[in-house]
Amino acid sequence: MPIALPANELAEKISRTAVEVEGQYRPQGNMKNVVIAKVLSVVPHPDSDHLVITQLDAGEDEPIQVVTGAPNVAEGQTVILAKHGSVIGDGQKIRRGKLRGEKSNGMLSALQELGMDNSVAPKDFEEGIWVFNDTDAADLKPGADALEVLGFGDDILELGITPNRADMLSMNGTAYEVAAILNERPELPAFELNESSEATADLIQAEAPADLAPKYGVRVVKDVHVQDSPLWLQRRLWNMGIRPISNVVDVTNLMLLTYGQPLHAFDLDRLPAPKLQVRTAKAGEVIKTLDGVERKAAEGDIVIDSDGQALMFAGVMGGESTEVTADTQNVVLEAAIFEPKAIRHAARDQNLHSESSQRFERGVDVEATFKALDHAAAMIAELGGGTVTNGRVIAQDFDYEAPTVDITTEKINDVLGTDITTAEIAAIFERLCFTQMEQDGRFSVTIPSHRWDISIPADLIEEVARLYGYDNLPATLPTGETTPGKLTEKQRLIRDSRHSLEGLGLNQAISYVLTTPEKATQFAMDPEATPVEVDYPMSQDRRVTRGSLLTSLLDDIAYNVARKQEDVSLYEQGRVFASNGMSTMPDEIEHLAGVVTGDVRERDWDQAAQPADFFYLKGVVEQLLADYGFVDNVRFVANTDRPEMHPGQTADIYVGDQFVGFIGQVHPRVAKFYKVGQVFGFELNLTDILRMPRVKSKYEPISKFPSIKRDLAILVDRDIQSADLVDTIKQHGGTDLHDVTVFDVYTGDNVAADKKSVAYSLTFVNREHTLQDDAINAAIERMTKALQDQFAAEIR
Structure with a gap:
């Protein structure tokens, strides 16, 4: 079936109706002035042991002399000649010149020199120039356009075949499709078997x-x-x-x-x-x-x-x-x-x-x-x-039974929102070479073997729609009852987490779920969890599922640092995977993690740069957890047993008595493995967090009465955690105690080597009346007594 339509118009019709046309080109490109030539004579070059001088008939009045080093050139051959002024593959221009003192007015070419890939060319480049066999050469005239003879002038369309259209992986299947698009009949190849x-x-x-x-x-x-x-x-x-x-x-x-x-x-x-x-x-x-x-x-x-x-x-x-x-x-x-x-x-x-x-x-x-x-x-x-x-x-062998699908004109129009007539639908099925029986708008359509993707009425409706023309389908609003959409509790938590972290200066990262076996077990919250191995990995670096988001974020940090971007703050929300040993499907757990490295505040004329540290990231996490609004208190408990984290700057995170994650500095040994500097990170189990009781945020008016601040400095043993001291202060501070903040930690002169001095700023507020000193003093006495009893603290 010859197609008179220009290639670009055909490509447009195929893309609109069938599958995407991913490329359209002619192999010829910008090449020109490449012709067929016949070798008249071959003589050795007088000043070279590997060059020869050829005389070529290229359809001109006089033979053309070309000097070549092709090992396979011989008299009587029909070859490809790139003449003086020609352009060949990659835009290379051929000019006349001299080789070892002998004139050369062009170049004898291999197919690779015309831009053909060596994996497609019939002869390897090292074998020499392209030589037409005698049978083909008999029909070739010297001086003819070699690019046309070789098919380099053909229009080629590259189709992106989708899995449901495997019929178009054949020229016959594509012919059926193009014929239907152009309302023609396909002409399939015929043969005679003797x-x-x-x-x-x-x-x-x-x-x-x-x-x-x-x-x-x-x-x-x-x-x-x-x-x-x-x-x-x-x-x-x-x-x-x-x-x-x-x-x-x-x-x-x-x-x-x-x-x-x-x-x-x-x-x-x-x-x-x-x-x-x-x-x-x-x-x-x-x-x-x-x-x-x-x-x-x-x-x-x-x-x-x-x-x-x-x-x-x-x-x-x-x-x-x-x-x-x-x-x-x-x-x-x-x-x-x-x-x-x-x-x-x-x-x-x-x-x-x-x-x-x-x-x-x-x-x-x-x-x-x-x-x-x-x-x-x-x-x-x-x-x-x-x-x-x-x-x-x-x-x-087996006898093929062609499937039959029933459909009605009413159903097709009802789904598409159209007014296509029965005759138009019948014509579309005819263009597709579908055998049909129709009575009163009821079709019984027999599907040919080359369209095994069609089996249900919806498939036929799709065929009608695409050949009728998607552009011809009317724009209509959906009918029926509608329900307002809303986020699930899980979706809301994830979205709120992203908003909080982005508001706190972190940027979202999306990383690969697959990683190496070495990285899969790093930073795992559950040390007993087993990574899931992929049966058909796409590479050795993507063999198992990750057990932590921190490994992915450290890869992202390393990528940025290698490109001179050293101040990086990232977070990622995603899933980690672990084999449960009881099912073929692994457990999928929602996690949230973040990392910071470099400076979190740039140096300016009036302030120094602020490098990332444990307490900066702890403030980020505290604010994130505060935004969740847990009923139970959030606690940070020091932990020295996580092998990938610095033992002196790592804490587990608890909500009430439930472990939900950890925070700290990545161990220098691990940071060196990832080729990064000092990095601080955290990771939370969102699946566990989602199960915890939370209170909804509600507005509280600002107190009309002034707050009162007092400072409290105590001397305690060095190994006592500040979080434990703060919990004790809050437990005995009464209902008017609004905030407790550490503003100084001192060790050194005038303090014993095994002691430290910790100073807290206490803020008291009452929304009903102005506080009196007697009430504040009583609260502080309760705090100090509890601190002395529980921690042997000395009030300073």
Whole structure:
């Protein structure tokens, strides 16, 4: 089906109707003045042992002289000439000049020099220039545009195929789609199969269980001459990103692209026995695949066996032991449909995500399997001069029953909010090549095998919508009852946490959930928790789930510090994971963590910089926890047992008697491991916090009566925690005690070595009346007595 529409307009229609067009280009790019030339003569360069002087017929009145170092140039060849003034790959301009004193008026080119990737070019760059074979050269005229001959002037569209549209992984499937978009009929490739009288069953046998291969069949092509494919076939393959190998292999790849049906070719004479068997792999079986790598099969992988020897990973990649080579004469062609889950398992296990495995995983047209097999056999016989033996050997097959889906015009219009007529809907189904029966607006639609993604009425409604045109659908408001949305308690807590921390100067980070086994156990609140290992990690650094958010934040700190950003304050809210040993699914726990490093206040003309420290971060956490409004008191208890935290600057955080997290300085040894300086961090268990009783915030008017402040200085043992002293003061301070703040801690002269002096500022407020000194003095006497009794404190 020739398409007269410009490529950019076709791309726009495909993107609006079917799938996204990710790229549109011509391989030619900005190249120009590259022509076909015939080598008239080749003589050695008089002043070089590796250069030669060639005379070329490029369709001009006089031959063109070119000096080249190509090792494969010879008289009589048809080659590619980049003439003087030409532009080739990467914008390189070719000018006439002299090489070792001899004039050179251009350059003989390899395909790689025209911008073709070496992984796609049929010949390696080191082998020399591109030479057309004699058959193709007979149809080429010197001076013709080489870029057009090579297909570099073709318009290429790269489609982003979504998983539900695996039918468009084939040219036939794409032809159906484009024909429907343009309201045309697709023209699919036709072929003629001529068979010999020799029976295929006399040469090869096949066996396959239905659960592994619902369809499996083979054909034999005898007396094949394996050689390079003709230019038209190579051109088609390299423009679709596949490297041409030989006429046999290229035909199987062409069938894969045309029908979406993977095929495989065996050398019949290299099979251990004249029989192919589909089976599951045995533990420890080793297969050397076509890429030269020896791979150990896993139990459950599907392999193709001959005489007890595993030859290849079925549907993934062939084996080297039976591959088609230049010496191959007799070819066995295999076509099958393999169990998708087993193919996916093998592809992931072997890290071999091939063109074949991609199609088997997503699905193939079950009605095209043996058609592609016959087409490939006919084409190999044609291009290789062989003969196709009589009949297929079928190991497994089934009769395809096309599904039928019922839908009504009323239902379609009701869902889409349209007034599409029954005739218009019938026309859309006709464009899609769907067989239909319609009566009074009721459709019974039979789905063809190439559209296995359609099975329910909603699928048909989608087909109607996209071909009718999304732009033609009216804009309508939803009908029915609506309910106001609101946040859950968990969502509200998480959002409030973010607002609080951002208001306190921290920036949100979003980090990878997967990490290394070494980092997965660091900073874990539960030392007994076991990290969860991923079956198919994307890299060695992303093998297990994290057990703490601090490891992710330290990675973020390291990333910033390595780029000279040394003042960093970050927080992250996310989940940590742990195996519970009782279920296949891990426990997912909501956490909140933060880190600060460097200066938290920049140096200015009137103030010094303020570096981050324990007490700065403690103030942040105290304010965050105060915003939660817990019923129970928040306590910070010193802890020296966390291996990743500094033993002298670490505290566990409790709400009442419930442990909810920790805060402190990251141990210098751990900081060195992450290649960062001094870092302070905290981590909270939001899942536990969410279960705790909290009071709703409510407005309290400011007292009309003045507050009274008193200072209290005491001398206590050095190992006594200030938090314990503050708790005692609050317990005995009475209802008028509003705030207790530490404003001085002194050790040194006039204080014993095992003592410290701690001074507190006490604020008293009463909302009903002005406080009297007698009431304040009584409260202070109660505090001092309690401090003396509990801590042997001396009042200073």
